[in-house]
Amino acid sequence: MRRILVTGALGQIGSELTVRLRQLYGDASVLATDIRQGLGAAAECGPYRLLDVTDSRAYVEAVREFRADAVIHLAAVLSAAAETKPLLAWDLNMGGLLNALEAARAHGCSLFAPSSIAVFGRGAPKRDTPQDAVQRPATMYGISKSAGELLCDYYRLKYGMDVRGLRFPGLVSHAAPPGGGTTDYAIDMYIQAVRTGRYSSPLARGTFLDMMYMPDAIESIVKLMEAEASRLKHRNAYNVSAMSVDPEAIASSIRRRLPNFELGYGVDPLRQSIADGWPDALDASAAREEWDFAAAYDLDRMTDDMLAHLSVKFGSGESHAVSGE
Incomplete structure (x- = not known):
């Protein structure tokens, strides 16, 4: 990664990830975007742009104009909020991801798209849930994340894109x-x-x-995106815990x-x-074996x-x- 566009940069993950990426790659090399007017370090310590991820044309223009080689797509409606507005959650979570994939495909970018423990339903083992387990989510958030994992796999298999992701547990942060x-x-x-x-x-x-503390989540994103591709068997939706x-x-x-x-x-x-x-707990052995994940x-x-x-x-x-x- 050399020039990185981050969506949802004012959110829980984005507000801290953007700052960390700028520490690693330089302030000018990370474009923070969100649908809200920028406030805080993520918007003020480097380039910032208003972006509605459901606007496919605006998404492509942002990637092209910034000359991004990597997209970190974080914009989403989260679990409890998604249950109160399920149609909005589907439109944003799936429409935004599809636009991210198309923008990244058009400009040859790698893409990070997070998933969640919400993809697992009652049919999956509760303890040490394996990397490859049945997914029968019962929430709109979980449904959108499960469909998102499949969509990311589709773009990787059909178009040869470098699409990577993590299945996050609950994330704890003092900043957001x-x-x-x-x-x-x-x-x-x-x-x-x-x-x-x-x-x-x-x-x-x-x-x-x-649960996972935000510094571990941030470092996991960076480590996965910098991992040697030849080591990655799954690439997308690694369990981390x-x-x-x-x-x-x-x-x-x-x-x-x-x-x-x-x-x-x-x-x-x-x-x-x-x-x-x-x-209750995920089995993160695939992440440990394929790119040395450790909390x-x-x-x-x-x-x-x-x-x-x-x-x-x-x-x-x-x-x-x-x-x-």
Whole structure:
């Protein structure tokens, strides 16, 4: 990758990935795009362009004018939000991806397109869900991601395109607010732990889901896109995983630093039904074998970093003090 166009650059992944890519490849070599007017480091530390990914002509023009050789396509409606607006989610998630593939094909670009644990339904094993497992998703988000994996494979097989992707678990970040994902409750829990010292979980005790800290997700994207093509057998939709946790596990990790933190439960039926259909933990052995995937953060290391950043972000005057070691 030398000149990279990022869509959804103001979103949860994009806001941090764009900054990291500019550190690696230079500010002028990464074009951040989003449908919103640019705010924050992703928009301000390098070139930025308004882009509606459902506009196929605008997508192609952006890739051509920037002379991109790689496209990182992140624009999407996430799981819980997609269930409230399923037609919008299909149009954006599938229409945007198709436009990304066509723009990349027209200009000979490599393409990264993320997938999700949401592709797996109740027929897949809950523990150590294998790389190649049955996909019967029961949500519009999962359906669009599963169809997206097939579409990416189609373009690779039919046109010889270099299309790569990861199946992300829940991603936790201190930089971006919760964005409508089912696993975003974890981000909100950390925020409320710092701000109020208490949290009501929308998922029930014992609801285990895969999670990953954003720095690991960012490095995984870069590592996969830079991996030698000859090593890659799957190329698209690699399982990646760092930890399998439920709300109580996160709360226990927080209490190492905030002993008085209180966790309650106010289960959201929509989010609970989505979570119940997802795997507890993914088998990431294919990613480890084919491009040396490894996560650096476990739960406690993630918690320590989250609380440290959020305490600074919200200020000591309105946050509960984080005890040091």
